[in-house]
Amino acid sequence: MARANAAYYATKDPFADFTTAPEISQVFGECLGLWAAMVWDLMGKPSPVILAEAGPGRGTLMADAMRAIGAAAPDFAAALRLHLIETSPRLRAEQATRLDATWHDDLADLPPGPMILLANEFLDALPIRQFIRHEDAWMERWVRDGAFVERPAPDAPTTGAETGTIQERGDAALAWVTALSARLATQGGAALLIDYGPATSGPGDTLQALRHGQVADALADPGAADLTAHVDFAALARATTAQGPVPQALFLARLGFLARTAALSAANPRQAPKLAMAAHRLTAPEAMGRLFKALAICHPDLPPLPGFAA
Ligand code: SAH
Numbered sequence: 001m002a003r004a005n006a007a008y009y010a011t012k013d014p015f016a017d018f019t020t021a022p023e024i025s026q027v028f029g030e031c032l033g034l035w036a037a038m039v040w041d042l043m044g045k046p047s048p049v050i051l052a053e054a055g056p057g058r059g060t061l062m063a064d065a066m067r068a069i070g071a072a073a074p075d076f077a078a079a080l081r082l083h084l085i086e087t088s089p090r091l092r093a094e095q096a097t098r099l100d101a102t103w104h105d106d107l108a109d110l111p112p113g114p115m116i117l118l119a120n121e122f123l124d125a126l127p128i129r130q131f132i133r134h135e136d137a138w139m140e141r142w143v144r145d146g147a148f149v150e151r152p153a154p155d156a157p158t159t160g161a162e163t164g165t166i167q168e169r170g171d172a173a174l175a176w177v178t179a180l181s182a183r184l185a186t187q188g189g190a191a192l193l194i195d196y197g198p199a200t201s202g203p204g205d206t207l208q209a210l211r212h213g214q215v216a217d218a219l220a221d222p223g224a225a226d227l228t229a230h231v232d233f234a235a236l237a238r239a240t241t242a243q244g245p246v247p248q249a250l251f252l253a254r255l256g257f258l259a260r261t262a263a264l265s266a267a268n269p270r271q272a273p274k275l276a277m278a279a280h281r282l283t284a285p286e287a288m289g290r291l292f293k294a295l296a297i298c299h300p301d302l303p304p305l306p307g308f309a310a
Helices: 004-011 026-042 060-072 074-079 089-096 171-188 233-238 249-256 257-266 269-281 285-291
Strands: 049-056 080-085 103-106 115-120 130-135 138-142 147-152 166-169 190-194 208-211 215-216 224-226 242-245 291-300
Touching: 004 089, 026 060, 026 074, 026 115, 026 147, 026 190, 026 269, 060 074, 060 080, 060 249, 074 080, 115 171, 171 190, 171 233, 171 291, 190 249, 233 291, 242 249, 242 285, 249 257, 249 269, 249 285, 249 291, 257 269, 269 285
Parallel strands: 049 080, 049 115, 080 103, 115 190
Antiparallel strands: 130 138, 130 166, 138 147, 190 291, 208 215, 208 224, 242 291
16 A cells, blocks of 8 residues: 555655654664674674664664764674665665665565664555455455555455454565564574554554655655554564564663763763753653564574563
């Protein structure tokens, strides 16, 4: 359903329409960089190792992560090879101004070997399918010429539900995460996926278009607005070797996000109000702290990873 997103990301500046955690606070990417360094230790410090990111946006998260890794874990910095998965030529060019990396269109194009992968707000940009329950059957909803059309689908849900119920299915995210899990199980490593969605699966229409920070009509002018939908973390965790999901606020607190924010504020008092607001936005339950979740996909032999154990 959100297939128009490929055209959107290729031609528009998505950051005019929405903002993301790494653009809000540098501490977000720094914490994820330190997470990767700790996971590399738990993996037995393979060298070389792939550090990958899916959907790096402006490259801010990885630039912040690399700075933190360089300062805190120089041996990891020396061992890692940076690989970015990005389909938008425009965003690739922006990433290249900040990062020395190798670019790929798809997960399947990465070279083999142990890997640590990060992805923030990547899965929500992948297409979803929507089904609607009529009195006697489920139909799949499609968008054509700015309107919904409905068709029967051989693989529609099979359970009954109240007439009018909308059920979404993130088949593309599930296929992507299943392939990632299979790769990590044979070649080693772990992935950290941060996105927004409920902890338990359920019905509901979450498809949303964002334009200039405002909710827009998801059907009008495909390719002009960013289309997103909630990620079904429970379905992803069921299909893979996973840890979590845990709410973003808890995950970041366990990684020392608040202590790092306090230290940075003490060193740069003029930045303190901005850093405090950013920390609130990322961790308050009514802001991004609860709806956003962190999920780790990992090799089955890895112990509990940082942020996922109490
Ligand atoms: N992680 C960034 C950007 C999130 S926006 C941040 O947190 O700021 C989604 C990103 O995924 C963009 O970089 C977009 O171009 C990329 N993207 C969307 N669909 C993709 C796909 N199918 N394959 C690879 N990259 C994709």
